[in-house]
Amino acid sequence: MTDFRAAAQQACDEMRALFEETPLQRNDHLSLKYDADIWLKREDLSPVRSYKIRGAFNALRKARAAQPDQTTFVCASAGNHAQGMAYVCRHFDVRGVIFMPVTTPAQKIEKTRIFGGSNIEIVLKGDYFDDTLAEAQAYCTAKGAHFLSPFDDDDVIEGQASVAVEIARNMQVLPDMVVLPVGGGGLSAGIKSYFGGQGPELIFAEPAGGASLKAALRAGTQVTLQKVDNFVDGAAVARIGDRNFAVLQDVSADQVYPVDEDRLCTTMIEMLNIEGIVLEPAGALSIDVLADIADQIKGKTVVCVSSGGNFDFERLPEVKERAQRFLGLKKYFILRLPQRPGALKDFLGLLGPKDDIARFEYLKKSARNFGTVLIGIETDDPANFGNLDARITQAGFDLRDITKDAAIADFLI
Known part of the structure; x- marks a missing residue:
């Protein structure tokens, strides 16, 4: 452990020839929201907008020292x-x-x-x-040639541990808790190895659609997920790295929290709108999971590692869409509309003052008594949908909610 800490400190010092320490910033918004002292380790502000530069630097530095001719x-x-x-x-x-x-x-x-x-x-x-x-x-x-693994490599793990070195150097007293995003496990393994059993409590957040660490901890051995949701592309992996799991295998499965991808979108939007911080999905994991541990962190000092900010703004409409659906502010329906004059006008008259049509596709087929409408509705209060449903049922319209029907929604929406 002493040797690893010394090596991580040396790696951290060597990195200063390449880039400055990333900021460790207290976040007033999150601190007030969770009644805690919340700090963000801003890896999204590294030269490449993620912590990955650390492991790559250390692995390449050591490879060159060991093989000068490579x-x-x-x-x-x-x-x-x-x-x-x-x-x-x-x-x-x-x-x-x-x-x-x-x-x-x-x-x-x-x-x-x-x-x-x-x-x-x-x-x-x-x-x-x-x-x-x-x-x-x-x-x-x-x-x-020499292959540089993204996470399953001892030198990469050592390089990622420099995040912990900087946290320790910049805080007079170590935080009560450090919250980490988990993908392949290089960052988590490095920070856990550096702090050891005497450091802050560690909480791990991984995407629900790629929760390979939690699955492995529950099984007591490595697990390869059969299916992965790639929305959190910086952290959704089917199998955590073998070297990383060797370090993390004594972590309690209760310390690992799968994060719902749609809820994660609400956190990305919140951080962008309120704080002006651009985070990729993986970069927001540690912040989003605070909602799951709110009771545990009251009055405590917590550091969240915001691991990356490489967000393609072409994805923003999708993020906003998923956030609205999670909050219950947007839904999609299939409406069977009677093919008679005035039917559409009757339906539209049922909408409330805050119900806005965001999508409308009507397919009218000849010799049919009913037409099919794909309709998307936005509102400002989830309760409005309950009131709308009651009015529609009373009026005798056939309306099917497909918002959470993945097969239909993915095809139509």
Whole structure:
């Protein structure tokens, strides 16, 4: 433990040649909301807008020291690890080959290219990450290059632990609790290893659609999820890293909280509108989970690691949509509308003063007594939908709520 702490401190010191410490900021809004002393470790303000630069820096630094003749480094990533590695390759003036899925958004590809400049080559291979990873590893075997894992690597874990080093150095007294987002587990394993059993209580937040750590802890062994919801693309993994699980396996499953993806969207919108802080879904996990532990944190000092801010604003309409649905302020319905003059006018007359039609698609087929309408309604109070339902039922209209019917909603909406 002493050796790991010393190594993490050295890694942290070495990083100052590349970037300054990320801010540790008290957040008045969250502190008031939860009656606690809430601080944010702003990893979204690193040069690549995520903590991934830390692990990439430390792993590449140590690889160069161990293999001075190695000049080519490879990774597979569709996001933050790619950008961190690109930045570090330019810093050390080495060649980086970055494999990314063909489906990677152009914005992320361009940011990676900007960070790496002429030091990197971007290779687009595979529709899915597993295919991309296989291509990257095959390239390493064929070319004798060095593969830099995004999380399942001892040197990456050590580099991510520098977050804990900076927290400890910037607070006169250690916080009562540190809340961490979990994806592959590199950050969590690093911080847990650094603080050990004598440090703050650790709480872990992972996306409900990719809760691989909680599944593994419950099973008592590694688990590979059969299905993953990729909305929280920076943290949704099917299997936590083996090295990381070795560190985290004695964590209680009760310390790990799966976060509902739709509720997470409300936190992203809240932080953007109230605090002006842009967070990607994974970056908001530690803040969102405060709602689940509100009773535990009253009067305590809590640090939340906001792990990333690489948010593509083309996703904002989806985030807003999911947030409204979670809050009960927007719903989608299938309406069977009688094919008679005035039927639509009768239905519209049932809407309340705060009910706004956000979507309306009417399919009228000949020789049918009823037409089908897809209708989306927004309102300012969830109770309005109950009142609307009562009026519609009394009027004899057939209205089916499909908001939570994933199969139908995904196809139609």
